[in-house]
Amino acid sequence: MIQATGTVGENDLHAFVDGLLDEGRRAEVEAWLQTNPQDAERVASWSSQNERIREVFARDFVSRGSDAEMLRRNRQSLGSRFTRPAIAAAAALLIFAAGFGSGRLTMATTAPPSGAATASLAQEARSAFLVYTSEVRHPVEVAADQQDHLAAWLGKRLDYRLRLPDLSALGYSLVGGRLLPVGGQPGALLMYQNAGGQRLTIIVGRNAEHRETSFRLDTDGPVRTFYWIDGTIGYAVTGEIPADELRAVADECYRQMEEA
Amino acid sequence: MPHGPDDGAAAASFEEALLALVPGLRRYSRSLTRTDADGEDLLQDCVEAALARRAQWRGANLRSWAFTIMTNLFRNRYRAMMRRPTAAIEEAEQVALADDDGDPLERTRIRAALEALTPDYRTTLMLVVVEGYSYQETADMMRVPIGTVMSRLSRARHQLASRLAQDNIVPLRRSK
Numbered sequence: 001m002i003q004a005t006g007t008v009g010e011n012d013l014h015a016f017v018d019g020l021l022d023e024g025r026r027a028e029v030e031a032w033l034q035t036n037p038q039d040a041e042r043v044a045s046w047s048s049q050n051e052r053i054r055e056v057f058a059r060d061f062v063s064r065g066s067d068a069e070m071l072r073r074n075r076q077s078l079g080s081r082f083t084r085p086a087i088a089a090a091a092a093l094l095i096f097a098a099g100f101g102s103g104r105l106t107m108a109t110t111a112p113p114s115g116a117a118t119a120s121l122a123q124e125a126r127s128a129f130l131v132y133t134s135e136v137r138h139p140v141e142v143a144a145d146q147q148d149h150l151a152a153w154l155g156k157r158l159d160y161r162l163r164l165p166d167l168s169a170l171g172y173s174l175v176g177g178r179l180l181p182v183g184g185q186p187g188a189l190l191m192y193q194n195a196g197g198q199r200l201t202i203i204v205g206r207n208a209e210h211r212e213t214s215f216r217l218d219t220d221g222p223v224r225t226f227y228w229i230d231g232t233i234g235y236a237v238t239g240e241i242p243a244d245e246l247r248a249v250a251d252e253c254y255r256q257m258e259e260a
Numbered sequence: 261m262p263h264g265p266d267d268g269a270a271a272a273s274f275e276e277a278l279l280a281l282v283p284g285l286r287r288y289s290r291s292l293t294r295t296d297a298d299g300e301d302l303l304q305d306c307v308e309a310a311l312a313r314r315a316q317w318r319g320a321n322l323r324s325w326a327f328t329i330m331t332n333l334f335r336n337r338y339r340a341m342m343r344r345p346t347a348a349i350e351e352a353e354q355v356a357l358a359d360d361d362g363d364p365l366e367r368t369r370i371r372a373a374l375e376a377l378t379p380d381y382r383t384t385l386m387l388v389v390v391e392g393y394s395y396q397e398t399a400d401m402m403r404v405p406i407g408t409v410m411s412r413l414s415r416a417r418h419q420l421a422s423r424l425a426q427d428n429i430v431p432l433r434r435s436k
Contacts, residue, residue, distance in 0.1 A: 011410050014417075018388055020395065046417050049424070050389045053291075056370045057390050060290040060299070067282045071275055074308040123273050127280035134323045136392035220273050221319020 008032040013039055017046040019137060122218035122225045124182055125203040125236035128189055129223060132178070133199040140176030140191055150177050154188035158204060160233060165202070165256040167192050170249055172200065182206070182234070192249075200239030200246070202253060207234040215250060217243060226250035230258075274314055277322050278307065284391070285326060291386040292334050294375065302337065306330040327391065328401045331383055338379045373423040381416035384409055 008029050015021045016029045033040040132139050142150040147164060155162035157179055164174060172192035180189050182205025190202040207229050218225045224246050227236035235257070237250045285306055290299035309329050310317075317325055374382055380402070387398045388409075395413075399406040 010414060014410065014413055015395070018395075045421055049417060049420055052366065052370055053374075053385070053389050056367050057287050057291045060287040061283045062286065063283045064286075068279060070282075070304060070307055071279055071311070074304070075275070075311050123276045126273060127277045130277050130322050131280050131284075134321060136394070138392075220270060223319070 008036075008039070013043055014046070017043055017050060120218075121183070121203070121205065121207075121229075121234045121236050122216075122227050124205075125201065125225045125227065125238045126218070126220060126223055128180055128203060129201045129225075129238040132189065132191065133201060139199075140189075141178040143176040144174040146176075147174065154179060154204075157186040158188055158206065158233075160204070160206075162188060162204065163257055164190060165253045167249060167252060170245075170252060171195065172249070175199070183208070198239070198241060200237065200241065200249060203234075203236040203238070204257075205234045205236075207232050215247070215254075217247075219243075228254070271314070274317070274322075275311070278310055278326065281323055281326055282307070284323065285330060288327060288330055288386065288391055289334075291374075291390050292330075292379075292382060294371075302330065302334060305333050305337075309333060324393075324397065324401060327387070327393075331387070331401055334383065335379065369424070373420050376423055377416055377419060381412050381419070384412040385416040385420075388413060 012021070012025070012029050016026065021029060033043060142153065144150075151162050151164050154177055164177075167173070171194045173194075175191040175193050177188055177190040180187055180203075182188075182203055185206045187203060187205035190204075191199055192202070193199045213229045215226055215228050218227065222240045223238065224241070224243055225236050225238040226246055226249075227234065228250075229235075235250075235253065237246060237253055239246050239249070282303070286299070286303050289302040289306065290296065293299045293302055306326065306329055310326050313329070374385075377385070383402065384398060387393045387401065388395065393401065395406050395409050399409045402409070
């Protein structure tokens with residue numbers, strides 16, 4: 001698809017506009033555009049198109065109160081694929097239910113009609129991992145180049161002196177972070193990435209129930225989460241990497257965040 | 261560990277992850293369809309299909325998997341729709357539904373231009389531009405060679421540009 005250095009083809013112009021070129025190639029295309037006004041004009045036109053389209057549909061990226069209900073309704077229509085006893089057992093396994101607060105995500109699928117549904121820290125961590133690490137353009141709200149601001153901002157929302165772990169010894173560098181709800185309260189997501197583009201996330205959230213746990217591992221397919229609770233703060237490290245590698249990351253986070 | 265509870269927990273976390281993907285799926289469905297109602301319909305069909313096909317999910321990337329399901333549903337639905345007479349009155353409804361978020365005229369203009377694209381061109385453009393997928397990922401999701409993605413993208417952009425140029429109105433940039 002990408003042509004040899006020196007020439008820039010239409011595919012390069014598309015990839016340039018869509019932010020899909022690596023830095024080196026990007027610079028080459030930029031240089032090309034300086035001397036090829038017709039291509040520069042196309043690029044400007046397509047970029048403006050992209051922005052206008054994104055802006056039009058941005059407002060549709062919303063969750064609605066009825067979404068959980070929609071899932072429940074649809075799964076009921078599937079009949080007895082998932083039986084009640086299995087669901088009850090699943091609910092019993094959600095050990096962080098009690099700790100992780102009131103206003104959390106309502107999971108209608110496991111909820112008895114009147115009862116509160118639960119989403120464990122590990123599940124929230126996994127959902128956040130799946131959603132945000134697959135974002136190409138906007139994986140984080142605040143990027144790593146504003147580390148101090150990121151730590152101060154998220155720390156303030158969490159009411160906790162947040163230290164951003166340095167995972168460079170393990171080959172991971174900080175991509176950035178964002179604010180997200182954890183157990184219905186403001187929480188922090190930090191994202192890291194290694195040279196191969198493999199991403200992992202760290203979630204830090206408030207735990208209403210004061211207690212401590214050891215490290216626990218939660219596995220769902222290739223996605224693993226190590227999580228632990230330390231007093232009023234819960235931590236979860238999630239990645240699509242082998243358990244021993246993830247454990248090393250969790251150990252490192254624990255060590256560094258304890259020092260904070 | 262006993263088999264049952266494990267299945268239940270997996271089902272619960274799957275649905276949790278799917279629920280988290282709903283906003284993105286909603287945006288994608290809306291970017292493909294003509295009206296808000298059609299968008300919600302497509303979204304519901306997609307959620308239903310994803311739940312029904314949970315066993316087929318190989319645990320890799322749930323987002324791509326769900327987006328692929330919607331892509332296929334849209335393609336099938338569009339084919340079915342072509343066999344029914346369509347009402348041309350819907351543009352008016354869209355103006356009436358205009359919201360306080362953004363310029364309603366701009367929305368109508370972009371939407372009308374997108375309506376003129378063939379479904380495959382539109383899908384390609386939306387996966388790349390709005391959803392941020394790479395060309396290879398888009399090719400995988402649409403089950404076409406990457407060259408086809410590039411040519412669709414190119415034609416979509418050219419058609420859109422000439423369509424928008426006909427409007428001859430420079431959109432004001434909304435301040436954020």
